[in-house]
Structures are given as structure tokens and as C-alpha cells.
Amino acid sequence: MNNRLDELKQQARREHVPVMMDSGMEYLLSYLRSHPEIMKILECGTAVGLSAMKMAMVRSNITIDTLEVDPKMAEQAVQNIREAGLDDRVFVHVTDAALFETNQYYDLFFIDAAKSQYRMYLEHFMKNSYAGSVFVFDNLNFHGIVDHPEYSSNRSTLQMTRKIKKFREAILEDKRFETDWHPEIGDGILLAKRIV
Numbered sequence: 626m627n628n629r630l631d632e633l634k635q636q637a638r639r640e641h642v643p644v645m646m647d648s649g650m651e652y653l654l655s656y657l658r659s660h661p662e663i664m665k666i667l668e669c670g671t672a673v674g675l676s677a678m679k680m681a682m683v684r685s686n687i688t689i690d691t692l693e694v695d696p697k698m699a700e701q702a703v704q705n706i707r708e709a710g711l712d713d714r715v716f717v718h719v720t721d722a723a724l725f726e727t728n729q730y731y732d733l734f735f736i737d738a739a740k741s742q743y744r745m746y747l748e749h750f751m752k753n754s755y756a757g758s759v760f761v762f763d764n765l766n767f768h769g770i771v772d773h774p775e776y777s778s779n780r781s782t783l784q785m786t787r788k789i790k791k792f793r794e795a796i797l798e799d800k801r802f803e804t805d806w807h808p809e810i811g812d813g814i815l816l817a818k819r820i821v
Contacts, residue, residue, distance in 0.1 A: 633675055633705060642698070644675050645737065649763055649811020653735065656761075656816065657683045663732040667753065668692065669722035669746055670738035674702030677715045680735070689715045690729070692722045692738070722746050730755055737763045741788040744795065751819075758819045760802070765793050766813030 634644055645653070657663055657680060664686050668677050671693035681687050693699040699719045706715045718725060722738050723745055731753055736746050743762055754760070770776045770786045771793070777783055793815065797804055802817040 629709070630675060630678060633673060636673075642672050643670075643737075644672060645763055646811035649814045650676065650679060652807065652810050652814055653761060654679060654683055656759075657687070657733075660759075663759070664688065665729065665731045666690070666733045666735060667729075667731040667750065668735045668737070670736070671702045671717055672698060674705045674715070674717070676735065676737070677702070677717075678706060678709050678711055681711050681715050685714075687714065690718060690727070690731075691715060692718050692720055692725050694719070694721045694738070723749055725749075727753060729753060730758070732758060734758065734760045735763075736760060740764055740767060741785045743789070743792045747796070754819050756819055756821060760817045760819070762796075762815045762817070764812045765789055765806075765815050766808055768812065771813070 638644060661684065666680055666687060666689045668689055668691040671677060671691040674691070677689050677691045681689055693702060696719050699717050703717050706712050706717065723742060734750055734754065736743060738746065747760060765771065767786050767789055768776070770782060771790045774783055774786065796802065796815065796817055797806060801819055801821050803820050805816040807814050
């Protein structure tokens, strides 16, 4: 199965499908392994289903709702998840994460969708969290551009990275969470544990 996932990762990278950097993925999986109480996960940003499948493979009692706005990408993810035999625990929803409504509570939220919307996703899903729920955000460095805007001359990229920086600063100060910020892991990964 790991060979199949490696193939899927290489294919995604060749086709410029955004997949998490290896060190970021390993950090997330390691966190799941060391926290057996995490069983219900919500993922924003399915892509081809790679991270959802890897998280589901940590333990057989993990179930995941994963949200993907692109119908073609979601279709590919559903097929990959089915082929991996994980379709009884990983459920793909074709929707914008900001529009997804559920009464479920989740132990962990993995946010890896539209970077400029991170604040909105956090507030939207607070009602589905509890004191102890964990939010994990990827790409908070955005290839170094967040801290070094001179790396890009693309106007929309610079607008997005300014929003990422603003979000990053806000969540580090947010008294609702205990945060672990790891700029050196992957493309910048932040873990925020809800405490109130």
C-alpha cells in the first residue's frame, strides 16, 4: 500500500497537484500516532486523497470527512480511496469548506485548502470543535514568501501571503488556543489546540 501511495504522491507532484511536503506529513502522522484519542478528523482540501489515506492508515478507528471544492479532483480522490480499501472510513464531500455544515464534532481539523481563507475556516468550524480539539494548518510559510515578499512579484500571491501572515500572527495571539508553530517543518506547519 505504501508503494501505491508513493506512486500517487509522485504523480501528483508531476501534475502540479498540491500535496503536503514529506516532513510536514510525517509531523502530522507522528502527532496522530502519539494521540490515540484522535479518532474523528475533518480535512479541508482533499486533492487526490493522499493525506486523508495516510491519516486513516495510522489506526483502524480513525474516520475522516474530507472536503474538496473541485469535482474532478474529488472524483479522483474517491477512486484512490476506494482502491486503497478505505472508503468505509474516508468520506469525500464535494463542497467549499466554508459551506460545509454538519452536527459532528471532530478531534482534529486538518486545514490545507484556500490559504487566504484560513481564518474563515477556523471560525466556521469552531462550532464543530470542543476544548481539546486540534487544528492543524499547513503552508503558513508559503514557499518563504510570507516572510520574504521580495521572492514574488505576483500581485495575487502577495495579497494571499499578506493574509497568511495576518492569520499566523492572529492565531499565535489567540487565547482560545495553545499553539505550536513549526516554520522549519514542511512549508510551515502550525498546530493549535483549543483550550476554551
